[in-house]
Structures are given as structure tokens and as C-alpha cells.
Amino acid sequence: MFHKEEYNGSREQNYDRLIRQLDALLEGETDIIANLSNASSLLRQFLDDVNWVGFYMYKGEQLVLGPFQGLPACVRIPLSKGVCGKAASDRATVRVPNVHEFPGHIACDAASQSEIVIPIVKNEELIGVLDIDSPILDRFDETDQRYLEKFVQHLIAHI
Template sequence: MTHPETGTSLDMSSAPAKRAAYALLQAQAASLFAGERDWLANLAQFAALIYNALPGLNWAGFYLARNEELILGPFQGKVACVRIPFSRGVCGACARTLEIQLVPDVHAFAGHIACDAASRSELVLPVLVDGQLRAVFDLDSPLPARFDGDDAQGLSAALALLVQATDWDTRPENKA
């Protein structure tokens, strides 16, 4: 991750340094959301922030929950799978269980969907609004075991800021 003002790399080699880097990322996210509550704009900005701030990613983005299916939302990276049933893949497992999925080796995950053959590890977090699944946030890496508990915790905190800063009921499918 690079410091937003100096452009120098932040130390992510230790747990305390990584937590400090995620604290900075959360401050950047809060700044992005200041004065903007539109769900589409906030999801797009968040995906861009994470993709550009975290090293070792080849994809970062959202899949929006629609009934028992996830549909591609704002993302950064190569083209992706457009629809994922809750019954398949790491994203589907996250949507189905509402639990963070931290997968050090996607090839060992039964039912993994390979949107990009270069991906080796994956972290997927549920986006819950008032207890309801609205989306999952998916991160892929070409590096094995790229993600750990500190990544999950730091991104969960950043997603909490997103949820709080966003007007979710303005999505087109929620309008009468």
C-alpha cells in the first residue's frame, strides 16, 4: 500500500504495520464517501481505492445480491463472471453463509469458479445492510495465501464505513 501524500510504500510486513495501513485506508475511504451517499458511486470508488491501494491484487469488486444469485457490480481488474449462483464458488459460499471466506488456495476450494486462471487466493466479505445481504466484496490475487485475518479485519472495518455512508434503498430495483 502506498501513502496517499508521499507515494512511498507503507510497511505491511508485520501485523501492527498492516493494522496501521488499514487505519489509513479507512480514513481514505471515509474521505471518499464524505458528501456522497449514492450506492453506485460509493461502490465504484471503494473498488478503485482497494484495487489501487493493496499490493498483490488482480481483481477487486462487488457482486450484488439478487434473489439466490450474485450479479457483477462495480469492480477493478480483468473482465469477470457476470452471474454467480449462491450455490457455487467462493463468492456464492460467502453469500450463502454470510461469513467471510478466506481461501489461501482457490484450487483446493471445491466448486471454485475460475474467472481469471491467474488467481491463486481469494478473500470475499459479505456486505450486510440492516442484516440483509446486499452484496459481497471479492478480492483475488495471483499470489498463494495473499490474504490473512488482518486483511479480513481491515477490509471489514472499511466496508462498515461504506455501508454506513451509503443510501442503499436508492438502487433502481428498490424503487416502486
């Protein structure tokens, strides 16, 4: 289903194609673990220069590791800690150009240099966050943020 060579348009066109592929991939499936697993895999294949793509789920006032693609990761993150905790607490996307300059950054993979975290909120209820790390400084820009937020909105429709 996924062929990297199909992404030969502008960044915006490629992101639009990615979101259409997400919808097609998840159509008719309601299992949250299956859908988050496929979503993380799809993103990992689509995005260049990333070393970790995955989800943390909100459980009992903390974030707990969910489906992901990458090296083993921190299992539990308090809402008061790290980029994921801030995005979950504020219910707003956090884009960090240099994780070493982010107070309280949690380093699960020493290779990570930049990060973007998008909260997953459905019916005003925090479900979790989408976390993406890159070994490149300042990897994520406004275009990435806009389309990754749109990706999450489409994902929410399937969970």
C-alpha cells in the same frame, strides 16, 4: 487524494489510513454505484499483489457483477457456487489460501491463486459481497481479513 507513498506505517496503521480515506472519499455521497466504484478503485491501488477487486450485488437469489477493478469477470453467480456464493449464503467472510482446492471455485481469471470474500450486510439484509483475488497463494491473512471487514463496515455506512 490517494498517494501510495503515504502508506509508510505498520500494516495496521496503513489499513486505518485507508479506511479514513474511504470515509473522506464517500462523505456526503449516497449513490451506491459511485461509492462502490470508488471503494474498488481505492482498494485496488492500496493492496499489493491483487489482480481483481470488486463487488457482486445480491439480486433475485443470485449475485450479479457490480463495480470492479480488473479483468472482465463472471456476471452472475448462484448462491450455491464458488467462494462468493458461500460468503453470501453464510453471511461470513471466506478466506481461501488456494482457490484450486476450494470445491466449486469459479475461475474467472486463470491467474487467481487465492481469494477473500467479505459479505455486505446492512440491517440484517444481504446487499452483496466484496471479492478480492490474488495471483499469489495464501495472499490474505487474519490482519487483512480484520481490516477488510472493517473497511466493509465503513462502506455500509455510505450505502
